Amino acid sequence: xxxxxxxxxxxxxxxxxxxxxxxxxEHGFAAVSMRQIAKEVGVQAGALYLYTPDKQTLLxxxxxxxxxxxxAALRAMEMPEHPVRQLEVFARFHxxxxxARRDAVFISYMELRNLxxxxxxxxxxxxxxxxxxxxxxxxxGQKAHEFDVDDTxxxxxxxxxxxxxxxxxxxPDGRLSLERVEAIYSDMVxxxxxxxxxxxxxxxxx
Amino acid sequence: xxxxxxxxxxxxxxxxxxxxxxxxxEHGFAAVSMRQIAKEVGVQAGALYLYTPDKQTLLxxxxxxxxxxxxAALRAMEMPEHPVRQLEVFARFHxxxxxARRDAVFISYMELRNLxxxxxxxxxxxxxxxxxxxxxxxxxGQKAHEFDVDDTxxxxxxxxxxxxxxxxxxxPDGRLSLERVEAIYSDMVxxxxxxxxxxxxxxxxx
DNA sequence: GTCTATAAACCGATAGAC
DNA sequence: GTCTATCGGTTTATAGAC
Numbered sequence: 001x002x003x004x005x006x007x008x009x010x011x012x013x014x015x016x017x018x019x020x021x022x023x024x025x026e027h028g029f030a031a032v033s034m035r036q037i038a039k040e041v042g043v044q045a046g047a048l049y050l051y052t053p054d055k056q057t058l059l060x061x062x063x064x065x066x067x068x069x070x071x072a073a074l075r076a077m078e079m080p081e082h083p084v085r086q087l088e089v090f091a092r093f094h095x096x097x098x099x100a101r102r103d104a105v106f107i108s109y110m111e112l113r114n115l116x117x118x119x120x121x122x123x124x125x126x127x128x129x130x131x132x133x134x135x136x137x138x139x140x141g142q143k144a145h146e147f148d149v150d151d152t153x154x155x156x157x158x159x160x161x162x163x164x165x166x167x168x169x170x171x172p173d174g175r176l177s178l179e180r181v182e183a184i185y186s187d188m189v190x191x192x193x194x195x196x197x198x199x200x201x202x203x204x205x206x
Numbered sequence: 207x208x209x210x211x212x213x214x215x216x217x218x219x220x221x222x223x224x225x226x227x228x229x230x231x232e233h234g235f236a237a238v239s240m241r242q243i244a245k246e247v248g249v250q251a252g253a254l255y256l257y258t259p260d261k262q263t264l265l266x267x268x269x270x271x272x273x274x275x276x277x278a279a280l281r282a283m284e285m286p287e288h289p290v291r292q293l294e295v296f297a298r299f300h301x302x303x304x305x306a307r308r309d310a311v312f313i314s315y316m317e318l319r320n321l322x323x324x325x326x327x328x329x330x331x332x333x334x335x336x337x338x339x340x341x342x343x344x345x346x347g348q349k350a351h352e353f354d355v356d357d358t359x360x361x362x363x364x365x366x367x368x369x370x371x372x373x374x375x376x377x378p379d380g381r382l383s384l385e386r387v388e389a390i391y392s393d394m395v396x397x398x399x400x401x402x403x404x405x406x407x408x409x410x411x412x
Numbered sequence: 413g414t415c416t417a418t419a420a421a422c423c424g425a426t427a428g429a430c
Numbered sequence: 431g432t433c434t435a436t437c438g439g440t441t442t443a444t445a446g447a448c
Binding site for chain 2: 026027028029030031110113114150151154155157158159160161162164165166168169176181184185187188189191192194197
């Protein structure tokens, strides 16, 4: 028989995760106590342990859910055929998706050291899967003589670092719209990897 | 009259700062206790307070010393005349200097929120001074029609983010030498901002 | 499902002996 | 300059009442 008045756990569970995400991002995992999270949710500290076995698992669940969503969103993206266009789409996707989840991204870069080795390994595998998607675009562009890239792995890291930088300085109420920031960044990324026209002519002629 | 057998403070002081730097970088400021630092140094916790009034000031001293050294090293750099060469020199300097002080850099990006507002403001001013040095190079290159940059402030941040990325993945025992990484990065940065030759010809002709 | 109460440990910082 | 001892407060996590 169904419960009469839906259990609170359907409401409190998400509230715990939201509060933890916000507080971890603001003050850091180690600096946030379970009591603070409980206060934000509106329950006593002991009640949190109905929703997570411990603080460390709570952190891992937040981070793995974030990475799961990121990979799902990437796979759901419609990718154009041409590598030059693919790179532009990827850059814009990366900025847009990550800006919408600043807290989770911030924690993902700051609190990895607070994970157990096993939990770290799981997240690291997901991160590598995401990076590989970008590297594949670079490799495709390289083969098509569209990109001039010394080292695809290094360039992958360089592009992602550059795009992530947006998170540290962009303010929605600032001078530039996000649309304009996306445009400038995807343009810069393109220029950084594209092959000079003269060099391309020579290569194609061979 | 001079002391007979140099005070221990000449040795213990630096040891405290070294231990704190290492531990803060490894576990995070909030996660490291004064007792842990003391153990690493080989003294009791109480003795640490001979070298710092409190934990927060210890953090600030580490970070401000780092920024002071960075600005001094930048000012001591010999800068070529041509903006294109200046940008290359800056990129290489940034990677080399920061790679040699990974712990301090790491803490500088992670633990700013653990500073008092006053201490944060001081460090932020130093950071802005460093960034301005890069922006000036971009502005000079823009005036000389060497660079094609949409927004010098945004581009400054993008370049620094990209260069900082090296710290998160580079391993000295890895596939690439630091010299080679410097070369590839400074090349990529150059391509990202340089004006297309065709566009430059047109502009100069006007 | 949530509460109160509590265990066991740890925290930053200080006082006073040596 | 360093030690031991300690204060007053915090922490994570659990036990048991409701």
